Amino acid sequence: MNFWFAVIRQTGRNLRQTWSSQFMTFLTVSLSVLIFAFFSLIYTNMLGAGDRLTDDLSLIVYLQEEPGLAMKEQLRRKILAFDEVEELRFVSRTEAYERFAKQLGKDSDVLLDMPTDFLPASIEIVPLRSLRGYSQIKLFSEYLSSLPGTEKVQYGQEWIERFYHFVRLLTIVVVLSGTLLILTATFMVAYTIRLTILGRQDELELLKLVGATTSYIQTPFLIEGILQGLLGSIIGLLALYGLFQWISTRFTGPGILNFFQFDFFSPFILIAIVVASISLCALGSYTSIRKFLLI
Amino acid sequence: METQENTTQQELSGNNMIEMIKVSRSYPPDIHALSDISFHVETGEMFFLIGRSGAGKTTLLKLICNMEMPSNGLIEVAGYNINNLKGKDLALLRQRIGVAYQDFKLLNDRTVAENIAIAMEVSYKKPRAIKQRVRDLLDQLQLSSKHDLLTGELSRGEQQRVALARSVANSPRLILVDEPTGNLDSTTTEKVMDLLTRSNKAGATVVIATHDASIYQNSNNRILELREGMLHSLIRGNEI
Numbered sequence: 456m457n458f459w460f461a462v463i464r465q466t467g468r469n470l471r472q473t474w475s476s477q478f479m480t481f482l483t484v485s486l487s488v489l490i491f492a493f494f495s496l497i498y499t500n501m502l503g504a505g506d507r508l509t510d511d512l513s514l515i516v517y518l519q520e521e522p523g524l525a526m527k528e529q530l531r532r533k534i535l536a537f538d539e540v541e542e543l544r545f546v547s548r549t550e551a552y553e554r555f556a557k558q559l560g561k562d563s564d565v566l567l568d569m570p571t572d573f574l575p576a577s578i579e580i581v582p583l584r585s586l587r588g589y590s591q592i593k594l595f596s597e598y599l600s601s602l603p604g605t606e607k608v609q610y611g612q613e614w615i616e617r618f619y620h621f622v623r624l625l626t627i628v629v630v631l632s633g634t635l636l637i638l639t640a641t642f643m644v645a646y647t648i649r650l651t652i653l654g655r656q657d658e659l660e661l662l663k664l665v666g667a668t669t670s671y672i673q674t675p676f677l678i679e680g681i682l683q684g685l686l687g688s689i690i691g692l693l694a695l696y697g698l699f700q701w702i703s704t705r706f707t708g709p710g711i712l713n714f715f716q717f718d719f720f721s722p723f724i725l726i727a728i729v730v731a732s733i734s735l736c737a738l739g740s741y742t743s744i745r746k747f748l749l750i
Numbered sequence: 751m752e753t754q755e756n757t758t759q760q761e762l763s764g765n766n767m768i769e770m771i772k773v774s775r776s777y778p779p780d781i782h783a784l785s786d787i788s789f790h791v792e793t794g795e796m797f798f799l800i801g802r803s804g805a806g807k808t809t810l811l812k813l814i815c816n817m818e819m820p821s822n823g824l825i826e827v828a829g830y831n832i833n834n835l836k837g838k839d840l841a842l843l844r845q846r847i848g849v850a851y852q853d854f855k856l857l858n859d860r861t862v863a864e865n866i867a868i869a870m871e872v873s874y875k876k877p878r879a880i881k882q883r884v885r886d887l888l889d890q891l892q893l894s895s896k897h898d899l900l901t902g903e904l905s906r907g908e909q910q911r912v913a914l915a916r917s918v919a920n921s922p923r924l925i926l927v928d929e930p931t932g933n934l935d936s937t938t939t940e941k942v943m944d945l946l947t948r949s950n951k952a953g954a955t956v957v958i959a960t961h962d963a964s965i966y967q968n969s970n971n972r973i974l975e976l977r978e979g980m981l982h983s984l985i986r987g988n989e990i
Binding site for chain 2: 457458460461464472657658660661662663664665666667668669671
């Protein structure tokens with residue numbers, strides 16, 4: 456019989472003897488992983504949606520007057536002085552009128568009595584991808600508003616503002632829930648191992664007296680923690696996948712979820728969650744071993 | 751690990767298995783359980799510790815197996831200062847020492863067989879060898895029918911024999927036994943002494959703490975008598 460065989464058998468014994476508290480801990484770990492992963496999944500999908508939203512982002516600067524060539528050059532220089540942009544295009548009053556008429560299509564008759572210069576001239580700016588964060592766009596927009604001859608700057612402020620506030624709120628929820636759930640899971644595992652140790656003091660003392668090595672006594676408790684982390688995270692993630700599938704099939708069609716293109720975690724993230732869960736549960740187990748297993 | 755085990759065995763084959771020099775043990779506030787005890791036990795010897803209840807026999811056994819630390823003095827077991835051993839070294843030495851405690855230290859929620867097997871499991875004996883050894887021991891101690899019973903369901907005399915079986919199970923080089931016949935009738939006492947004598951003949955050093963004169967009288971073994979924590983006499987059984 457080798458060390459690992461003996462240790463695994465001892466672990467099996469421990470689990471059999473304390474199965475009810477072990478089961479409760481396992482449920483706690485699973486639920487913690489499920490809740491945390493659920494919020495993380497929404498969060499990552501929101502970030503993805505945010506990226507997609509900003510793909511089509513452009514700022515429109517409405518001007519008080521039609522700029523001349525020299526003015527155009529001046530404005531271009533001023534804008535580029537703030538930062539590089541992906542695209543910068545001047546739209547004259549006439550061009551704006553033609554675009555509008557085209558958009559109206561068959562109904563363009565309504566414009567017949569209107570002068571061709573009733574729409575303001577504007578500058579359309581597509582910022583660089585690296586400059587599409589909410590605060591950066593806001594700063595850029597403020598800068599553009601301060602340029603001479605600017606009437607108004609538009610980029611769908613309200614919608615983007617609300618979206619980014621939601622994402623910020625979600626970040627807080629994910630971080631808070633993550634921290635609390637990590638603490639809960641670690642504490643529960645530590646507490647269960649502590650109960651097991653305290654409930655088996657006689658056996659542990661006997662093992663010590665008959666010559667069991669420290670690793671022979673400690674390793675089963677560590678394995679218990681690792682198993683809690685492994686099984687708890689796998690079951691938690693499986694439950695999340697079930698929930699994800701249910702949501703995906705239930706909410707297919709032209710809804711908001713389609714717009715957001717709801718994706719599940721990548722294999723890398725899944726492995727990272729399992730590894731993190733194992734590490735935290737092993738840590739909880741280890742602290743109990745260090746504190747209560749006086750050998 | 752094999753090398754370490756060999757080393758331990760080599761050390762265990764030295765001349766004196768136990769060496770005690772001026773050993774004292776006190777408990778707060780002012781209880782002197784043992785005072786200035788000096789003696790040795792040779793390798794392969796069967797040695798008796800006698801004395802009335804409270805004389806210090808159990809304390810002496812606990813000091814030898816490092817369950818307790820002496821307040822003063824030196825204790826060597828198999829050439830090692832046992833109080834300096836720690837971790838794996840101490841564990842390996844303990845695997846070579848079998849102890850039958852006065853309070854048995856049995857796990858009452860485990861079967862008789864499991865209780866005996868523990869001593870062999872910690873030194874990674876093969877499961878088949880463990881099973882066979884457990885059956886042999888239970889047979890020798892007339893406990894075969896109790897193999898699968900929980901030790902909590904046994905009488906004190908039976909529990910005592912299970913504790914004794916566990917102490918000899920791993921074929922230790924040193925066996926410490928505390929009152930092995932306290933709860934037994936004369937026939938079972940004989941069986942227990944047979945088992946200990948067989949282990950002794952197989953090379954194990956056996957130290958028995960007892961106040962049952964019938965098991966040491968008329969023997970040629972050395973007997974150390976303790977009185978109120980002090981060494982009173984060290985004689986041979988047939989000199990009584």
